[in-house]
Amino acid sequence: MMKKRSRTDLDQAVVNVCKRELGQLSTRDFAHRLAASEDLVLRLEIHKKLEKHEGCVNTLSFNSDGDVLISGSDDLRVILWDWETGRVKLSFNSGHRNNVFQAKFMPFSDDRTIVTCAADGEIRQAQILEGGEVKTILLGKHEDSRVHKLAIEPGSPHIFYSCGEDGVVQHFDLRTRSATELFTCRSINDPRNFQPYVHLNAIAIDPRNPNLFAVGGMDEFARLYDIRKYSWDGSSDFGQPADYFCPQHLIGNGDTGITGLSFSDQSELLVSYNNEFIYLFTRDMGLGNPPFPSFSPPISMGSDTSEFEPGSIASSSSMDVDGKNFAQAYKGHRNRETVKGVSFFGPGCEYVSSGSDCGRIFIWKKRGGELIRVMEADRDVVNCTEPHPHTMALASSGIESDIKIWTPKAIERATLPTNIGQVLMRDCYWFGMSDYNDNDYFSDDEDDDGSEDSDDVDIDEDSDDADIDDDSDDDCSDDGETKG
Structure with missing residues (x-):
């Protein structure tokens, strides 16, 4: 119980x-x-549903002030929202020819410069002109490859990066409107790899050191690069990462890959794996260069956690009796059907949030990995959970065509159902994931006594298995938690 x-x-x-x-x-x-x-x-509940898109909503992002939310969709449109009122401020055609996967404001551009990427492999710039007219131009392209993510250099109105399923990472400078191909992410020399490159799904920049960025894709390693090592005259081989990150037990696992990355304000790296869990790494958890299956988990830089800032990985990860520092795992959600992101949540990145194949939003405490919220959001897969930059508000979207805005306005605090393990395992079997054991997914303090409970989360067993290309207009179900 x-x-x-x-x-x-x-x-x-x-x-x-x-x-x-x-x-x-x-x-x-x-x-x-x-x-x-x-x-x-514990008081988060739906504040607004934003309903103007006509396809899956694949990307959400707030502007720096937090008063405008930008979204992109399979309907090829980009919409700017006054999310508090639910009013559309601006809607325009992205110029893409296939599903829009990301749309972001450039910093210090008065919210008039937007960059986008899509399944057509293109990276585009949208400029909002006086009177609300929008001009879009093509900045670059990944040939025959979908582009899932962009990473904007913190504080820069000009610089951003892209990564594609072709394994290529590109650098963009809006002052010259030019794209520089930095490198192709190569597979580690392993007989399991039939392709010479890694399909990339995610890229993120360290906010405390914008020279560092990480990429992740369809193998088990998150790779860290230092842009200072790149020679712009093309004389250096920049394709070699500065470091690799991977849980020790996943090294050599050919059945998993990375779908989402995020850096915290403390330079912690959050990595979301498909068919597996979410993990939190610090720089001293790197495997070196290159990693081999024989590598042992790294030793913490210091056993006295008082030497670290509160909330640093040294205090939020688990250590064994030998003092070895292991990545904190966040368990319970299901990440199998789509390319899901992962986010820190809270003014100091105190929490971790993710969507799930079961249509729910999961929120964990960063320190210790305790699951504290499971919120019913969609009838289908939730892919995006985007935190507000200043307040405890959250936007979510996925296979459905609407966007949910979550704010802490509930009168009563929510609690997890006592049999949450049973409920989520029932979803696990429903989604064809019967090879997982609930003991692998929940910590010891989330014990399940197997009893029936009237506060159980409702499961709609008439719904079809989620597919990334499906469009669903169904409204979300009620929050499946007890209150009190």
């Missing part, structure tokens, strides 16, 4: 109020602690 949640968070909130009144806690620190409160996560 699920353990009852303690009153620690509520008690700490009262203490913080007292400290603020006594001048022992600054207004800024008080606001930060309040915004990161688990209580707000």
Whole structure:
């Protein structure tokens, strides 16, 4: 049976109020602690449904102020939303000839410069002109390859990167409107690999050091690169990563790949695997260059976690008795049917969020990996969970054509059903994933007594298996959690 949640968070909130009144806690620190409160996560519920797209919504992103949400869809349109009111501010044709996979505002462009990528392999720029007219131009292309993700250099109105299923990573500079092919991500010399390159699904830049970026695709390794090692005259071989990251037990596993990457504000790297879990890495967890199956997990840089910032990987990962530092795993969701992203959530990246094949949103505590929310979002697969840049709000989308906005406005706190393990395992079997064991997916404190519970999450057994190309206009079901 699920353990009852303690009153620690509520008690700490009262203490913080007292400290603020006594001048022992600054207004800024008080606001930060309040915004990161688990209580707000437990009160998330649907604020608005944004319904104008006519196909799967594959990408969501907020502007820097957080008042505008941008979305892209299989309908080839890009829409800018006033998400608080649900009003469409602007809708335009992307210029792409196939499903739009990503759309992002460029920083310091007054929200008038947008870059997009799509299943047609193109990378395009959309410029919003006076009067609302939109001009789109082609910046570059990955030949015969879908392009899932772009990565914008933090704070730069000009620089961004793309990665494609052709294994190519490109660098773009809007000042010259030119694309530079940096390298092709090569497969590690392994007889399992029939192709010389890795199909890339994800790319992310470290916000604390924009010289570093990571890519991930259809093998088990997340690769870290340092752009400072690239020679722009083409004289260097930049295709060799600075480091590799992979859970030790997945090295040599040909049945998994990476669908999503995200860096935290503390330079932690979050990696989402299909047919597996989500893992959190720090720089000292790198496998070296190149990695081999015989590599042992790296030793932590220090056994005294007081030397690290709160929330750093050293304090959020698990260690064995030998002091070896292992990546924190986040378990329970299903990532098999589509290319799913993964996100940090909270003002200090205190939480981890992901969509799932079962149509739910999962939220874990970053430190310790405890699953604290499972929210019914769609009848089909949820691919995107996009955190608001400043507040505890979340946007989600997937196979369905609408977007859900989640804000902490529920009167009562949600709790996980006591038999959440049974419910999720039932989905596991329904989606044809019967080779998984629930003991692999839940920590020891999420014990299941096998009893029936009236608070069980509803499962619609009449729905078809999710497919990435399906369009569904069904409304989402009610939040499948108990409140109290």
